[in-house]
Amino acid sequence: MRALHRMYGHEESGDYDSARQEMRDVLAVEVVPYYRQLAQEQLDDLDDEP
Known part of the structure; x- marks a missing residue:
């Protein structure tokens, strides 16, 4: 959560x-x-940014 x-x-x-x-x-x-999946999804979303 802190991360x-x-x-x-x-x-x-x-x-x-x-x-x-x-x-x-x-x-x-x-x-x-479950938490790995959430972190991976966040990372994937960030890949769309510059």
Whole structure:
């Protein structure tokens, strides 16, 4: 949840690279499939941004 808040903060400030890195960091350690799916979906959505 904290990573999502940080990601949204980066995204709002236009720092999409840092927002993507937040989700990559989550995917590197998360083992719960549901939370991995949420993080992957967020990362996929960020790929549409610059």
